Structures are given as structure tokens and as C-alpha cells.
Amino acid sequence: MNPLAAIGRAFLAFLAATGRIGLFTVSAVSHCVRPPIYPRLIGRQLIEIGYYSLPVVGLTTLFSGMVLALQSYTGFARFSAEGAVATVVVLSMTRELGPVLAGLMVAGRIGASMAAEIGTMRVTEQIDALTTLSTNPFKYLVVPRILAGLISLPILVLVGDIVGVFGGYLVGVNKLGFNAGNYLSNTWEFLEAIDVISGLVKAAVFGFLISLMGCYHGYNSGGGAQGVGLATTNAVVSASILILVSNYAITEMFFAR
């Protein structure tokens, strides 16, 4: 009907959703800092989010490092700056590609399974059952996942950074004919602590956002298999968008002067 009304309605729905997510976030964070905390559950989530994501993150960053070396070499050869390849690889990996790629891969892997698991618990009344057994579902389900996301993403990204640089090294030395020692010293030469730290800060934020979206959409899942399916999709899409948006914001915070 009236297009303005439709836009207005969509905008109001967006505001309402933002408000609900905001309340959920406040509640989740406040439970994170109040006992009881369940170390066993956090440990299990660390394994689930951190350890089992290692292959995915490792493979993604390995090939990204490799292709980065190849691309920047052919590009830089046009103005005889091939020597910058190692620097480009390490800076792009630590500042951008490591956290963003790991974040997006983990969002797909973990955000989806979190939303599906918690959503299924919602529709099968397991969350209600927790409450009747005097256990706060926020503390039992949400807090361990958020803390584990916050802790494991930076570790994953650190591993991903190293693997990515190694991928660039493999291509640089074996295919592009760099001297191994030169390549490595070029890698370290222009690398600063802030490059790595900004990447790890991003990773922690992304880990928080992935778990938050997985929990939020699962927790508020509608009825039946369809509701859980929708929650899964929404968790992955919203986490991915938030990762890209916050990535820009954090980058600007660190480097725009």
C-alpha cells in the first residue's frame, strides 16, 4: 500500500529488535560477572568453539596467505616493488584477514550450531526445565558460550596469523624465488605490536558477537523445526554483518588519526 508506511513499519521493527538485543546483551554481560560460573561448561565450549575450529581457520588463512603473496607479487612487479610482498602479507593477515576470515568462518560454524542447539532446547521446553530445576538458563547456556567465544577467537586468530604468514612464505620462497632468510626478515621488519594487538581485539569482539547472536536467536526461537531453522539463519547472517560493521569501527578506532 503506502510505501512510506511500509518503510516506517520496517524501521520500527528494526528499532524494536535492536532494543531486545540490547536488553539481552545487558542481561548476558551482567550474568557473566556474577557467580555462579560453570568452569566445566566453559571448558566444553572452548573445545567446541576453539579447538574444533582450528582446521577450518587454519585452511582458510593458509590459502589466503598464499594467494596474498601471489597477488601482491604480480601487482607490485609493475612498479618493481616485489620486496614489499612479505610486509604486505604479514600486515594484511594480522590486521584484517586473520580476524575477519576467522570471524566469518566461525560465525558460520559456531553461530549456526549454537542457535540450533539453544533453539531446540527452547522448543522442546528444556530451557523451561532448567528454570524448574533452579538453574538460571542465562548462566547455564549463554554465559559459558559468550566467555568461550571471547577467549577462543583471539587464540584462533593468533594461530591463523601464523599459518597465513607461513602460507605467504611457502609461495614466496618456493614459487616466487625469494631467499628464505630475506623473506622472514622482511616479514618482521615493519611489523609492529599494534598490528597484532588490533587484530586480537577485533577477534575478541567478533567472538563475543558470534556467541551473542547464536544465543540470542536460539533463545528467542519460535515454535517447531521451522522456527529453529530461521533462528539458525538469522544467527549467521546477523553475526556476519555485525562482524563486518564492527571491523570497520575498530579499524578506524585504532588507525585513523
Next chain:
Amino acid sequence: MADESPKIRIRDLHKSFGENHVLRGLDLDVAVSESVVVIGGSGTGKSVLLKCILGLMEPDQGSIEIDGTEVVAMPRAEREQLMHKFGMLFQGGALFDSLKVWENVAFGLIQAEGMERDQAREIAFAKLAQVGLGEDVAALLPAELSGGMQKRVSLARAIATEPEIIFFDEPTTGLDPIMADVINDLIVKCVRELGATTLSITHDMASTRKISDRVAMLYEGRIIWAGETDGIDTSGNDHVDQFIHGRADGPIKMAVRRS
């Protein structure tokens, strides 16, 4: 029991979902150690009633007293304390599918009462034995059990913390008549051993006759009839008669909404 305040006392309870007025001024009393069954068709709000009492849903209006204390809009800390009095058998079992059977049964003991795992496991085994399940079942996951066995595990979990008040949400729905009768017997036995007060909801008349002292019929958001279970065949209420004989014709028109 006239001098004792009821264990559960509900007055003028209202709950709507949008235009759907599910509960419309419901009154109900459950005396100490009494077993009351609420009967009513699918989607009449029986589960909603239990969820309001448990605090899983906030009623729109009305009063619910447990042991004389108002519990509607109770602060969360007090509500968590109150939960220790309750046990609940959910309609679908609601077993935690990532935990083993014994961990499900021991859940309340470990999480709520802070009991050591070893001690809680002993009690879980005893409760499982009480519902006729052996130690071989204890290490399985809920998904590996049949529907009847899952109901038994849920029952064991509901009674594990020895609650004062137990709620049963359609304990026999989805079971064959023999298994349903086994569950009914177990409910009667376990409740008698604990001396607990129970409020059950069902549309299974055989189950109702077996487990209840008193019956209340929920229709259009109110209790339209309540009385001793023995008197249910001579209630003189058309709605009750239609329901217990399962007739399509009569004053009750089936709701079309989901239950």
C-alpha cells in the same frame, strides 16, 4: 482441612496472547497433600496455567499464592528459592539431550543443591530404580530411549529433589495404554512416598481416575466444574459429561487454534 491455608490458591487468573484470551478469571485451590487433575480439551490453556504458577510466564492479572505467599511478580531471587519446592514433568519430557540419563536425574541435586557428583549419582540410581529403570540405562543418552522410558526418566528427575509440589503436564500422552498405566502407577506410588501435593493436567480420563483425589474442568478460560473424582460420573454438568465420554456433539465446540 478447613483451618489450613491451601498449598496452591489461584484467584481470577487472566492470561492473553494478543487477541487470544486463554485464561479468563480462573480460580483453583489445591489443598496440602492433595492430588488435583485439571481436565480440558487441547489448547484450552492447561499448560499455560502450569507455566503461570511456575513463573515461566507472567499472568496479565490475578493472584497465585503458594503456602499463603503471593508469587505473581515475585523478585527473581525469591522466585529461585521458591523453585526448590517444585518438581515438574513436562509434556514432551524435556530431558537434556546432551546429558546422560543419570545426569538428567541428578541435575537438580548437583546444580540447585550443590551436591557432590558421586553422591548425586547414587541418589539418581535409586530414583531410577524407583521408576523401574536399571543402572544399564543410566549411562545412555535420552535419545537412545523409547518414549515410555523417557517419561520414566522425566518422572525420576521431577521427584529427585523430593519437592513439596509436583506438576505433571500430560504424563500419559503419546504412550500406549499399558505404558500409560505403568506411568500412572508410578506417579501414585512416588507421590505417596513423598507425601507431595500434585497438580496434573491431562485429557486422559483413565489417568485422571487413577491419579486424582479431585478433578477440575477447564473450559473457556475458567474452571467450570470441580469435585471429587468419585463423583465425576454424576456431576450433572453437560460439559463434563461430554468430555469424559469423548462425544463430538454437545456444548463444547472444539477450538481450531493450536494447542
